[in-house]
Amino acid sequence: MEEHTMTSRHGHIRYQATRSSSQLWLPTLVGVVVANGFNACATIPSKFVRQAEPGVTLTALTSHPDAYKGKVVILGGVVIDQKQGEDRIWLRVKNRPLDADYIPHMPVSSEGPEAGHYWVKVLAKDLPKGYRDWSRLIVVGQVSDEVPAHQEASEGVEPVLAALYLRGWGSGWGGYGLFEDTWEDKRDARYLLSTPKPLQKNN
Numbered sequence: 001m002e003e004h005t006m007t008s009r010h011g012h013i014r015y016q017a018t019r020s021s022s023q024l025w026l027p028t029l030v031g032v033v034v035a036n037g038f039n040a041c042a043t044i045p046s047k048f049v050r051q052a053e054p055g056v057t058l059t060a061l062t063s064h065p066d067a068y069k070g071k072v073v074i075l076g077g078v079v080i081d082q083k084q085g086e087d088r089i090w091l092r093v094k095n096r097p098l099d100a101d102y103i104p105h106m107p108v109s110s111e112g113p114e115a116g117h118y119w120v121k122v123l124a125k126d127l128p129k130g131y132r133d134w135s136r137l138i139v140v141g142q143v144s145d146e147v148p149a150h151q152e153a154s155e156g157v158e159p160v161l162a163a164l165y166l167r168g169w170g171s172g173w174g175g176y177g178l179f180e181d182t183w184e185d186k187r188d189a190r191y192l193l194s195t196p197k198p199l200q201k202n203n
Contacts, residue, residue, distance in 0.1 A: 044138060075161070076096040122183070138166065
């Protein structure tokens, strides 16, 4: 009888310890889930979401370039090449369609229009050194009609975005790890595609 009582007491103590442990880690788990939810909502600063044309895809940009010229759009992708300009870096990006939370993913088809490419011109100043290690990125940019001088004829006409904001992921967890870095052009977007200054005549 005494042995049964002791066993019951130990079982009760074990149950209490398990319940106490659950009470400790459960709020932590909930907090992590909630935090990740907020991170998903804050993938892109709200000011850029408000500026951007909603739901624009690479297919739309390629099919109707004139309709989007000068407008702000949001695309995803992975950098596959880069060219150095005078004060800018040109990034050639393979498209990765965005989901509802602006997270880039592989396109449904590897040969469809959403599996195409586009260029991003970025001010070299303050660009994170780790951008070469980004496994994927989000681009908020203003559509330009500029054609990269180094674009190959075989590449066809690919859209060009003047970058306003970039957010990149590191290569950890198969590219689905934590955000690596962000970059933002601090200038007003209205001046990014300003026309060149007229040449001054010599007196």
